[in-house]
Amino acid sequence: MAQGRIRKLIRIPPVSLTEFALIDRIRARSRGGDGIVLGIGDDAALLQPLAGHWLAVTADTLNSGVHFPPETLPADIGWKTLAVNLSDLAAMGAAPAWGTLALSLPHADAAWVDAFADGFFALADAHGWRLIGGDTTRGPLSLSVTAFGQVPHGRALRRDGAQVGDDIWVSGTLGDAAGALKLWQDNGLDVTRPAADADVEFLRQRLLRPTPRVELGLALQGIASAAVDISDGLLADLGHIAAGSAVGADVDATRVPLSGPLRAVLGMAGAQACALSGGDDYELCFTAAPGRREDLQRVSARLGLRLTCVGQTTAGSGVSTGRDDPGAGYQHFA
Template structure:
C-alpha cells in the first residue's frame, strides 16, 4: 500500500464514527460487529461507475451522496434499519481534495441515517465506487418480493420519472449537472438525479402493512415485474394514476413524462403491495412522514406486467447494446 493510499484511507477514517455495536472498525483486516439480538442482517451491495451511473463530470459530493443512497434504498425496500457497511474506491488518482468533497456528500447521508463506515478498500483505476451495506430487521419482519397476494393494491412513494428526465436533458446538452440550474423545474429534476432520497423511514413504517416491496432503480415496470415474478402473479399498472411531479409535467410532454416514469429508473422510490384493507393506514403513514403515497394498480392471477400504452423499453438492462454509448442510466 502506497503512502498516498494510506493518506486517503486516513482522511476517510477521520470522517467515520464509532458506536457500541462496532467492536472493531476501520484499520484492521476485518471489522467486528455486534448485531442486535432477535434480528436478521440485511446485506446489499451496489457499484456505481463513471459514465454508466452518473455523468463523468458529476461533482464528487454528489457522487458521494448517491453512492450511499442507492444502498440505503435497498435496505429501505427490505424494511431494514441501516447499520454499517464498507466502501471500495477505484480512483484515477489520489486526490485529497476529491476525497474530502466525496466524503462531504457520503457522510452527510450516512450520519443522517445512523449508518457507520467500518472498512473498505482503495485502488488505482477508472472511477468506480462500491458499497456493501448492512441493515437489521426483526426476525420475520423483512419486506420481500415474494409476498404479494391476489387483490393487493400496488403503491409507490413520491414521484416517478424525474431522474430520467434530468438525464435526458443532460444528454441533449440542456442541463449542467455541475451547477445549480436557473430554472426551478430543471433544478428540481437535477437534484432528483444526483441526490435521490432513500425512503428508509417509509420502509420501516411498512412493517405489518405491506406484503412485498422493491425500490425503483431500473424503472417501475421492470421493478414491479420482479415482485410479479417472485410472487407468481400479474401486476396491473394504471398509467393515469402515475405520480408525476409538476416539474416533470412542465418540462416534458405527458407521453414522454409517463414513459420516463414507467421505464426511466433511478428514482429510488419504494414500490410496494398491500391489502386494500390497509389503505387508510397507508394514507396515515404518508401524512405522518410527509411522503406522498399513490395507489397505481393491483395484483391479479397470472404472470408478468400489464400496463396500457406500455413503452417498448421497460427498464434499464446492463450489457444491452442499446446502452453502449454514454451514460446508461
C-alpha cells in the same frame, strides 16, 4: 468542475495522497456506533447485531459514465454512492447500520476525496449508518458499497409476498431523475451547477441527490406484503415482485404520480415514459392488501410523503399497463 478548470488553467497539479493517507482521510470522517466491536484499521471489522434481528446485506457499484455523468461533482457522487444502498435496505424494511466502501480512483486527489466524503458522510450521519472498512485502488473511477441493516426476525419486506388482489403502491413521484438524465443527454443540463430554471433544477437534484425512503421502509413492516426499490424503472422493478410472488400486475399509467416540474419540462407523454421505464428514482414500490389503505394513509400523513395506489396484482404473470410499448426499463447488459 470549476475547481478542475482552474487547476488546468494555472497548471497546479492536484494534491496527491498515498493509499494509507487516503484511508486515514476517510477514517477521520467516520464515527463509531452501537454494535461495532472493531472498526476501520484491521483486516476485517467485528460487529455485534441486535438480538432477535436478521442482518440485511446489499451491495452496489457505481461507475463513472454509467451511473452518473463523468463530470458530476464529487460531493454529489458521494451522496449517491450511499443513497442507492440505503434505498435497498429501505426496500427490505431494514434499519441502516454499517457498511464498507471500496474506491477505485484514477489518482488520489485530496480535494476530491474531501468533497466526496462531504456528500457521503452527510447522508451516512443522517441515517446513523457507520463506515467500518473498505478498500482503495488505482483505476477508472468506480465506487462500491456493501451495506448492512438490521430487521426484526420475520419482519423483513421481500419480493415474494404479494397476493392476488393486492394494491400496488409507489412513493413520491416517478421519472424525475430519468428526465434530468434525458436533458443531460440532449445537452440541456449542466450537472455541475444549479440550473436557472426552477423546474430543471428540481430534476437535477432528483438525479444527483436521491432520497432513500428509509423511514417509509420501516413503517411498512407488517403492512406491505412485498416491496422493491425503483432503480431500473417502475415496470421493470414491479416485474421482480410479480415474478417473485407468482402474480401478475396491472398498472394504470394515468395514476402513476408525476411531478409538476417533469410535466413542465418534458410534457405529459415524455413524463409518463420516464416514470414507467426511466429508472434512478430510488422510490419504493410495494403491495398491500386493500384493507391496509387507511394504515397507509396514516403512514403518508405521518411521514409527509405522497403514497399513490397505481394498480392491483392479478392472477397470471407479467406487468400490464394497457399501453402498446411501455418500455422494459434499464438493463446493464442488454
